[in-house]
Amino acid sequence: MAQETVLQVDNLKRYFDVSKPWLSRVLEGGGRQVVQAVDGVSFEISKGETFSLVGESGCGKSTVARLIVGLYPPTDGSIVFEGVSLSNPAERARHPEKQARMQMIFQDPYASLNPRWRVGDIIAEPIRFRKLLEGGAVKARVGELLEQVGLSARDAEKYPHEFSGGQRQRISIARALAGRPDFLVCDEPTSALDVSVQAQILNLMKELQASLNLTYLFISHNLAVVSHVSTKVGVMYLGRLVEWAETRTLFNRPKHPYTRMLLDAIPDLDMSGRARTPVAGEVPSPINPPSGCTFHTRCPFATERCRAEVPQALSVDGQNVACHAVEEGRLPEWRGLAA
Numbered sequence: 601m602a603q604e605t606v607l608q609v610d611n612l613k614r615y616f617d618v619s620k621p622w623l624s625r626v627l628e629g630g631g632r633q634v635v636q637a638v639d640g641v642s643f644e645i646s647k648g649e650t651f652s653l654v655g656e657s658g659c660g661k662s663t664v665a666r667l668i669v670g671l672y673p674p675t676d677g678s679i680v681f682e683g684v685s686l687s688n689p690a691e692r693a694r695h696p697e698k699q700a701r702m703q704m705i706f707q708d709p710y711a712s713l714n715p716r717w718r719v720g721d722i723i724a725e726p727i728r729f730r731k732l733l734e735g736g737a738v739k740a741r742v743g744e745l746l747e748q749v750g751l752s753a754r755d756a757e758k759y760p761h762e763f764s765g766g767q768r769q770r771i772s773i774a775r776a777l778a779g780r781p782d783f784l785v786c787d788e789p790t791s792a793l794d795v796s797v798q799a800q801i802l803n804l805m806k807e808l809q810a811s812l813n814l815t816y817l818f819i820s821h822n823l824a825v826v827s828h829v830s831t832k833v834g835v836m837y838l839g840r841l842v843e844w845a846e847t848r849t850l851f852n853r854p855k856h857p858y859t860r861m862l863l864d865a866i867p868d869l870d871m872s873g874r875a876r877t878p879v880a881g882e883v884p885s886p887i888n889p890p891s892g893c894t895f896h897t898r899c900p901f902a903t904e905r906c907r908a909e910v911p912q913a914l915s916v917d918g919q920n921v922a923c924h925a926v927e928e929g930r931l932p933e934w935r936g937l938a939a
């Protein structure tokens with residue numbers, strides 16, 4: 601049975617103009633500077649799935665998240681959510697109900713909760729704003745949401761500073777769920793938390809996904825976390841998706857040299873004695889990205905063609921990969937994580 605597509609992203613781009621002001625450029629010299637934060641990303645997410653984006657800092661993960669929830673308009677490309685084109689500002693404005701059906705959870709549960717509001721009011725705000733319920737029903741719903749995320753209905757009376765980091769992230773999740781969304785964009789939701797608390801929050805997110813039939817776009821730089829929570833994984837490098845596949849396929853037989861480099865660097869969690877190879881080299885500036893395949897400055901398999909020609913994504917053995925060496929069949933076999 602075909603799965604229902606919830607989100608379809610096509611050739612999404614977002615450039616930021618970070619030039620000095622015009623007068624400074626005239627007086628001091630220097631041209632326009634544009635950050636190509638997201639440069640042609642395409643993927644789709646089916647109902648009930650978790651699609652994860654991974655990649656080093658600055659590769660454009662958060663910008664993709666912000667484009668999808670409408671915090672930035674795209675420079676180009678399309679975002680279709682439940683059949684409505686949200687990349688078109690007029691369409692987005694015409695469908696506030698679609699906007700409400702997607703919510704975002706941020707990395708920092710300290711910054712995302714208003715410290716002067718009681719937790720009950722923080723969680724009730726989307727319910728009141730959208731007039732979903734009134735009077736005593738709002739309080740009852742807030743209590744229900746707090747219990748759903750493993751807190752107590754009585755916690756509604758407290759302020760955010762009275763909670764630990766993990767508890768605050770539970771409050772953020774309760775607030776995100778208040779408007780009854782079916783799609784959550786989670787940008788590094790556990791990165792600011794202790795490892796033991798991370799596992800609790802990830803488990804809670806999985807339970808909520810199953811009980812409420814939620815779909816997630818999950819963003820993390822932590823591949824171990826991603827391997828636990830995702831249905832599919834997309835690997836980003838300098839604003840582009842270089843490989844995406846079902847989670848097991850990507851971890852068992854990664855094809856792109858960058859994916860392999862990231863996997864080689866995962867700490868040896870199961871103490872198998874596997875040598876860890878740190879990620880080599882620096883990410884180039886997205887203001888002036890390398891020509892051709894932007895990974896060529898760090899890739900051990902780069903050739904003249906790689907320096908000249910942007911590789912297009914091809915579907916190979918059920919995974920999508922943008923690499924000339926894969927297309928030319930000249931990459932060595934992946935020796936596996938246990939090697």
Ligand SMILES: Nc1ncnc2c1ncn2[C@@H]1O[C@H](COP(=O)(O)OP(=O)(O)OP(=O)(O)O)[C@@H](O)[C@H]1O
Pocket residue numbers: 616618635636637655656657658659660661662663664821886
């Ligand atoms: N509002 C902005 N104005 C100018 N440049 C921006 C803006 N937002 C992001 N960028 C730039 O776009 C690129 C992608 O940033 P983004 O925050 O999406 O990366 P990320 O993958 O989320 O990184 P991290 O893992 O550190 O959170 C970076 O070079 C960043 O400096």
Ligand code: SF4
Pocket residue numbers: 856857858893894895896897899900901902903906911922923924925926
């Ligand atoms: S296209 Fe070339 S440079 Fe880019 S990842 Fe493949 S082999 Fe390396």
Ligand SMILES: [Mg+2]
Pocket residue numbers: 661662663787
């Ligand atoms: Mg980010």
